[in-house]
Amino acid sequence: MSAVPDAPWWRSAVIYQIYIRSFADGNGDGVGDIAGIRQRLPYLRGLGADALWITPWYPSPMADHGYDVADYRDIDPVYGTLREAEELIEEAHRLGLRIIPDIVPNHTSDRHEWFRAALAAGPGSRERARYHFRPGRGPGGALPPNNWASVFGGPAWTRVAEADGRPGEWYLHLFAPGQPDLNWDHPEVAAEFASVLRFWFERGVDGFRVDVAHGLAKDGRLPDFAEDHPVAPRAHPGHPHWDRDEVQRVYREWRKLAEEFPGDRMFVAEASLRSPARLARYVAPGGLHTAFNFDFMLSRWEPRRLREVVSGTLAELSAVGAPATWVLSNHDVLRAASRLGRPQTRDWVLTRSPTDAPLDLELGLRRARAAALLMLALPGGAYLYQGEELGLAEVEDLPEEVLQDPVWERSGRTVRGRDGCRVPMPWSGQEPPFGFSPPGACAPPWLPQPPAWKDLTVAAQSGDPASMLELYRRALRLRRAHPALGEGDGPALEWLPSAPEVLAFARRPGFRCAVNLSGRPQPLPPHREVLLASGPLDGGGLPPDTAAWLTAP
Incomplete structure (x- = not known):
């Protein structure tokens, strides 16, 4: 916190x-x-x-x-x-x-009471105005009102059958047909x-x-x-x-x-x-x-x-x-x-x-x-x-x-x-x-x-110090306890000098983080103590694809 x-x-x-x-x-x-x-x-x-x-x-x-x-x-x-x-x-x-x-x-949902009411009320109704209903384009309105696509694939429009059974208006759904978009106007x-x-x-x-x-x-x-x-x-x-x-x-x-x-x-x-x-x-x-x-x-x-x-x-x-x-x-x-x-x-x-x-x-x-x-x-x-x-x-x-x-x-x-x-x-x-x-x-x-x-x-x-779960547990305990973490009480962060393939930064008071994104070991930034590492460290070095939390010197 x-x-x-x-x-x-x-x-x-x-x-x-x-x-x-x-x-x-x-x-x-x-x-x-x-x-x-x-x-x-x-x-x-x-x-x-x-x-x-x-x-x-x-x-x-x-x-x-x-x-x-x-x-x-x-x-x-x-x-x-x-x-x-x-x-x-x-x-x-x-x-x-x-x-x-x-x-x-x-x-x-298309099962929401508002949408069911919109289907029953018909074109031009107050109920349909809560959604985006439009007549289609082309002969007989057989084409969607525009070319918008659904995030889930296919067109973002579905045509409804009106009360008399004839093909009617189209409604907008940027996701599935069962998810009609609301009109926030x-x-x-x-x-x-x-x-x-x-x-x-x-x-x-x-x-x-x-x-x-x-x-x-x-x-x-x-x-x-x-x-x-x-x-x-x-x-x-x-x-x-x-x-x-x-x-x-x-x-x-x-x-x-x-x-x-x-x-x-x-x-x-x-x-x-x-x-x-x-x-x-x-x-x-x-x-x-x-x-x-x-x-x-x-x-x-x-x-x-x-x-x-x-x-x-x-x-x-x-x-x-x-x-x-x-x-x-x-x-x-x-x-x-x-x-x-x-x-x-x-x-x-x-x-x-x-x-x-x-x-x-x-x-x-x-x-x-x-x-x-x-x-x-x-x-x-x-x-x-x-x-x-x-x-x-x-x-x-x-x-x-x-x-x-x-x-x-x-x-x-x-x-x-x-x-x-x-x-x-x-x-x-x-x-x-x-x-x-x-x-x-x-x-x-x-x-x-x-x-x-x-x-x-x-x-x-649980209890395996090499496991992902125990890494998260240790990291979250440290994060809660260390005054530099979370929002912290100093400047957001300060980038430290490092090799181009390394992300290294300091947070006040007294915290440093280094991440090696290269394919070879890199030196750790100057530090007093290793608080936590995502994997085994190579002596004083940081192996590839490994991160370490450190106390500032």
Whole structure:
């Protein structure tokens, strides 16, 4: 936590991401749930987490595993009940853990009462005005209103049948057809989400992760647009539906709403943006509190690129008084060990294609250990994705018949999607379900776990000083105790003289970090003591793909 007296907790927090379907199954149906999370709260506290981000737990038909919300004020029965959620919040607070649910404001489920009403009401209705309904183009309106593409593949428009059965208007969905986009120019949309936020703040949640935070505002003209990639508009200022300036009005209102409640309630934005300067707009005074740094997560394992990302991020965010928020993995990207074990020829992107580059998992794990120490030494907060602390790799050989990500079908079964990073957590035992479900469970885990994970369970790694889990535990204990870490109480960081292939920096008081990204050993910076290293040190040297935390001389 922050060494700055009275600084809000979120400026330095380590927040653990729980992908609820895959974290822990309390009732034996093969799907993670609130009961499972409650059973594992002591583990999370012992790991060193300050807060838990929980992916959507709301009622949903699961077209996108909960990111298609049918009711924002309840809990899906597969995960538990509203009362269980309230008890989880209370129990987490007793253990000193905060709870941050997901909020999904860009779109609802097509089963949401608003969308069902829109289908029934017909063209020109008040109900349809809450979404983006438009007549089609071409003869008989048979073509979509524009050329926008879905992030999940295919067009971003689906045509509906009107009450008389004839083909009718089209509705916009930047993701799956079961996720119709809301029209944030409509006042009822803003009022509804203000009410939803209050509902959960009153139940004690400590903040929200804002899904697709850069996507709410659309150009009302709905113009055609030529783009290279639907997710990250890095080369396209003035994009018609990503990162439009108007979205900041929404978040200024949300910030004021959060400040009505005690306890430093917060928001973190999921926003895939062109630059740190654009990211800073989301966390400027009066806006959201924090935002994920995807540039860092997706950067090549290359010293110049990483230094550029770290320096640029800190410069832009400090200019607006916001902390950086670092992340290595999440439920949408290739797991770090698999990403870093492949040739680093470009920055990674948020979609997945079949991986044809050879994987060197030993290299990937060595780099993932070093990347963890780099991330946890940087100024600000950090997010850990479940299983990251176990060194789990992407499960790349899931049988096609078990794949559930909508990307698989929407891409014509050419892109396998995100299931490989969502395989349920291994906790204990020698065979699946590895303690994910209770003994005698009535169903297997919703995605199959690799048998080799028997060596990566929490139980197998606990107490092994060479394990990834114990590295994370030691790092998080040191991070909490050392006054230079987290937000710290001095200048953000100072780069130290080093070889071009080494990232070395100091943080005050008395801390240094060095990461060797070269293929040969490098000398350690001057230091008094080694606090922690991601791997064995070579005498006074730092081996390739290794990081060390040091005390200043």
